[in-house]
Structure formats: structure tokens, C-alpha cells
Amino acid sequence: MADALLPAEFSDLERFAKDWCLATEPERYAKRLASTMDEMQAFYDAVFPRAEEAIVYCDKFPLHDLPDDVHRLLLLLYSLILVSFAVEIWRQPRIPDTGTASFELEDAPVP
């Protein structure tokens, strides 16, 4: 696929790349809150089993010089981390009992 977003080895995850390869934590968190549990379960079920291979793949490249497709694979793993709380623990997108409080990651290293 000439216009693939992810490395060819992860073409099975390509269908999630457009929605879930998001550059910042606030974008990823907003995506979690805007998703249904069915969507996140499908994402988790597909990405979780490939996570270890994806880490190994990313680590073939220097962290601060990742090719674009590998950088997107890393972003997909960041999304897996946020989705895991909804799927593994809360069984809902939102953290329970959090009212209207806000708590945003405003500064983080790149990548």
C-alpha cells in the first residue's frame, strides 16, 4: 500500500491508524471519551496482541529519529494505553466519579 500510514508489518492495524494515531494526549483522551465501548474493545482486541511486536519494531529506530510510519505506530501504542483503562478497568470511556473536574496534560516530550 503506497499510502499506508503504518509500517507494512502492521497492515492489520491500518484500519485504526486514521482515527487513533493522534499527536497529543488531549486529542487521544478526547477520542477515548468520544468512542463507544464496542469501538474501543475492537481497537484493544486488535492492537493489544501486537503491542510487544510493535515495541520491538519501534526500537529498530532511534527514538528521536523515527520514520513517519513508525512514529504513527508509537502514537497508536499511546492510544492503546489510554484505551486500556476504559477496557480493562472502568468498562466505560470515562473515569467514574470524576464530576466536572478537568485535568489536562499540557506539556509532554516529543515523540
Next chain:
Amino acid sequence: MMKQPAPKQYPKPPEGTWTEHYPELGTGPVSYESSISPEFYELEREAIFKRAWLNVGRVEQLRRNGSYFTKELAVAKTSLIIVRGMDGKIRAFHNTCRHRGNRLVWNDDPRVESRGNCRQFACKYHGWKYDLDGKLSYILQEGEFFGIDKADYGLVPVHCDVWQGFIFVNLAKEPEQSLREFLGPMITAIDYPFHNVTERFYYRGDIRSNWKVFLDAFQEFYHPPILHGRQNPVMSNAEYQRMGFYTMHFQIDGPHRVGSTSGGGGGQLPPEALNPIEGVFRSGLFGPWDHADLGTEGFPPGLNPGNKKRWGLDSFQIFPNFAIVFWETGWYLTYHYWPVAHDRLLFEATAYFVPARNARERLAHELGIATIKEYALQDCGTLEATQMGLESRAVTSFPLGDQELMCRHLNKVVNDWVDDYRRKHAEVRP
């Protein structure tokens, strides 16, 4: 592999309890009127936040000469400029132009903090310019002013000092203590390679509770198995639910305090004690499982002050509103609790790691900081509920257990500082 960990109790001082080891604290119920009274908040602003040394950031935020950031201090109704001058020295100034009082440094929205690098500060209003050491260097149409001497119109300085790379300010005209005197022996004993632990994640929250009500949840380990019980299989196991969690060691030094607890032991836990994601990324509630190389020989002085085996973390509470939490695996976290009103605070949580060398390390950091958000937001929701409960004044006297010693201490220190201020204030007024 270890079995599911069981909660442990730890030896207490000869007096029988931690609280009675510090008899000035008493053991009776406490009042939280100081957290719901707007009048008390007005006193705290003067008695505490304009007298104590306040941490506003770290030297790594000012990497080059000319680097600056601004800090909004709603509690003092001011904004500060923190800047590294062309001589490399870090200084703090009130962010106010001497001409007609305009806020000097801001971008787009004067209420939002800004940062950058520059050679001088120029006021957006009439173009007065200041050197980075605060000297007024330029007045447009200087000849139109009446007998003005630029030397009399520098930026208003704020006392500023640095300890272990942490930048502190003091808003008093003359601080009653130097920064190191204020920090005292327990805190200044800390000698940690902060300069090697510089990968920074910064969270900021707007919470509708009093700053002390909120801080109290971050200085006791009595609540985690309950409030955060679902988040982690270790805490949700039956033994923790039945027995609760115990702090290993408490210590008080002046207005500051520390609590130490056991560690996460993530690498040794059986799979049923983990969330599946933790096993993949080797990280979680206690941060990365694998030890970071801090780049120094031996254990950092000042940490684990109780010299406990199986030590996992220290939660140092530096009066009034700053905390540093050191984790056994080689990372640290700071919290800042900035009052905005008697029933509102700005909460900052900043995590620092040894910079990741590869994606695996970076992902372990990401899971650690994501976990912070999951638990902190639960605290945020609950502490808004606590504020509402307190404001009903249906209950006015609250029992604190020995595990809540640090909450009792903060409550007392705040009241002591306000009483001291009132007394001194009364003395100067006939």
C-alpha cells in the same frame, strides 16, 4: 513469583502512635472551617502565601540566558516574570510595567502564562523597555516626562533563590528566613540528581475545592485502597480491602513533613495482580518497573529518611503547597496546589523521568503518567464532593486517624501561621 501482596503494618514510635510522637499535634478532632471560610482565605493569602517561600518551577525551564516564563499567582493577585539574565542569574519580578501598571509580558491572553527567550521586555502599551535584570532601559518621548530618572523605575523585584534546581520566590518585602533556613534540615538533606531526570510531563487541573482539602488527599495513604480500589488489582484484593494500607514512616520537620511507603514491586507480581497493559509495558501505578540509571553513585542522600527495608517512595510535603514524591525505581513527581479562591485551586502534577533512550522506555513513562491522570481525576471528583460536604457545616468536627498525621500537621501549621500573622498584625496597630 510472589503471591498476591498482603498489607503490612509497621513499627510505630515508642509513644505508641505517630501522632503522639509529635505531642504538639494533639489527637482530638479537627475543624475544617479554615477550608470553607472566605475570611480565613484572605488571611492565608497574607499570612502564608506572601510570607513562605513558594516553588514556581525548575532551572531546566530556563535553559539559556534570556529564557523566561511567567507565573500567575492568583493567591497574591499578581503575575511574576522568572528570567535567566544575560549574566546567567535567575531573577524574579512582578510582571507589571512601571509606567501605568500594564501587565508586561503576555501573549494573546493576559490571563495565560507564557514563556520564551528574549533580550529585553517591551511593554505592549507604550513601549517602555526593561533589561532582563529589571532595569528600565527606554522611555518613548522621555523628554515629555517630568524629572524622571530611569534608575528609579526598574521592575519590582521579588526575592528569588534556587535549591537543587527548584526556583523559589518569596513575596515578602524582607523574608523572615532564607530559603535554606525555611526548608530546614530534613528537606535540605535531599541531594538528588534532578539534573539527570529531566523528561517532563506537566498536568494542570482546575478544581473546585479548597487547596488544603485537595492537598490532604495527596498526603495520606489511607484512601487509595478505597477511592482507587478498582484501578489496581493489588489494591482491590480482599486483604487490602479488609485491612487497608499502612504508611511505613512519618517524619515532621518544622512546617514540612514526609511519609514513606512500600513500593509497587511490579516486576515480581503474579499476572492476576496486574492490569494486562501493565505486563506489556512494565509500568503502572508506581511508574516504570525497571530501574532508571540516575547517573550517580549510591542511593540519593535524604531519601528514605526512616531507613526502611522494602522502601518504595517518599512523599515530601514542603509547606505550604509543594510536594516532591520520589519513587524507588528512579523517577519523581511534583505537585503544586495553587489557591485561586477559598473553594477553588489550580492543581499541577509534573512527572520527571531520566530521558527515554528508546520507545520501550518512553512507553513505560507514558503508561506511568496516564495512570496518574486516572487516579488524580478520581481525587478531583471526590474532593469537590468533600468541599460541598464541608460547606454544609452540618458537621464541624472531624476525627483523624494516625495514618492521617500529615493532614493533622498541615491543619495545625496553617492555623499557627495565620495566628502568628494576626498577632504581629495586631502589635503594629494601636
